[in-house]
Amino acid sequence: MIIIDCEKMKYPNTGLFFFCDMLVRSLINENHGEFDLGFYVPGRYKGRWGESFYYKKKCLLDKIAVVSPAKCQLWHTTFQLAHYVPCNGKVLLTVHDLNFLYEKSDHKQQKYMAKLQKLVDRADRIVAISEFTKDDLIAHTDVGDKRIDVIYNGCNLYRGEICPPAIRPAGDFIFSVATVLPKKNFHVLPCLLQGNDLELIIAGNPSSYVDVILDEARRYGVEERVKIVGPIDESVKHWYFKYCKAFVFPSIAEGFGLPVIEAMAYGKPVFLSRHTCLPEIGGEQAYYFNTDFNRPLMQEEFRQGLDDYYRHEQERAEAIKAHALQFSWAHAARQYLDIYREMTE
Template identity: 45%
Template sequence: MKHPHTGLYQYCLNLGSHLNQQQAEAGRSPVQLYLPPRRRLQIRSQPYHIIEQWWHSFYQPFLRDCRVWHAPFQLGRIVPDRRRFPRTKVVLTIHDLNVLHEGESQAMQQKRMALTQSLIDRSDALVCISEFTKNDVLTHCRTDDKPIYVIYNGVDPVPSGETKPVDYQPDRPFLLGIGYLNAKKNFHVLLPLLTSNPELELLLIGRPDDPDYVTAMQQQAQAMGVADRLRLLGTVSETDKGWYLRNCRALVHPSLAEGFGLPVLEAMQFGKPVFLSTLTALPEVGGDAAYYFPDFTPEAMQTAYRQGIADYERNARAEAIRHHAARFTWQTAARQYLGVYAALV
């Protein structure tokens, strides 16, 4: 909850909101949310918020009557001590084991997997956000017959996109990519689409997470003669993001590793064609409503894009794409999470 332009922030914000909406509708007490210190908090404080204090490392009175603690991330740092709070059941959400798919060093893989395993060991039930992630967990982790649920994330409605963006408004058709600018997102493989489609720009929204990767991509674009049509916009407001989604030719998401892939569904809300890699959880989320790059060679990507756009326009697929996105709702996710909590108490 410290970084609003991240998928994990949106996950916590939307799940918490819909959990308490359903609790209120059922006349039940709200789910209490444990949030970062006020100096880092990005949302308005509510009566059911517990704000982290320095002394919580030694004394946690809010855990005395806590029956279920939901740890929302597989690399998190706050899980109740079983010895001090034996009655508190722990639900752990595992978004991905992407460290196994990103080409990280063996040492980094072992470090992160050890942390995830330690949280699994301290949990009573596990939730994975895709079947792909569940299979990864069963393959690479020790779960000791703990119940494992698959609960898909929802997608919150993006602003309508009718307000023009503050910083940059392209004057020609454009492809859109959303995500951290790093090697895992693999955005550099999209540059050949600019050489074969000289009318297009490529706009990338997201924090420049890896300066070396960004520099290498810019140098590659310069060498290919398309640097003037590559726009790195950094983080943008939700309102601006809505405009870019509403007006893009297509969303392009050639990521190497995703536990889910929220931008895919955000673009589908607008009926836009999305072009994805075939890796990790992306085919599960995109389903038959998406188009796929079979590999990352320029020829394969150009062919996939050309054929996909032709199919999208010829078969008027926008409504089917919107219908696919509508299957993923936070209302459904919240109801399923409340069922997991209830099963433990």
């Protein structure tokens, strides 16, 4: 049996939730009965993917020690700072990012680095979700002679109903979605509304960083057109993707950036930072802001990018969609299954 750690699904509307959910669904589809699959889950998710699978529910005793069942050949830990890792058996570790190096104080960096190193030491093999993350991991931890594979996340092709928000934007709008934290760098975006009638919609779990974004909006006199709408349903998120003028994602700390690929799947122009993995994921089909986020230069980059896209909209949209579809959850699942096979032979 292979057990996939889905403990981080306790945080809905986050990248880790969607990573675990989409990976599990794709593993089930691509497995064709070869492996018995099991899932380590918060109690409320028991049975989420069908009653025929084994579910190990997280319990209070796991804080002392997690014991992998005797029938488990491999435990797949899906987060680089996981709290719950079995004390026995083989472990595959997926590393998403080392974002704490770019957003935490020195003291917290040391704390998280020690925890990451402990998990790297515990793992028998490692997967990074981008070449950038792999390079970061090698540069900052002692991986020894452990094999590190790169498996890109897939594109979340949404098949459900698309529903408009309760209050629709008044006109054209640009969109972004993520937990609203300083590392997402959203406060550089309000300047893009100067000299036009666009609205900026930011969706995601809020924090005190919202005040920084709104202060910047007031500085440019556009506060009435900056809407921070909080967490939203998938149906509403995809309405925003489908109808936005552009998707903007100036993050300075990413391991992959799933929303970027989701927006590109709709053929939308995406404007990204040049930091961390985003140029690797957006490739030549994305537009980029300058590395220093110089506001007048960003405004010009945004205007030129929109002009380029909408002068060749059909051609550009098709190329962007094709780029997004290179990132397949089915392909990612098959790569993970290959590793499961190699580690259990």
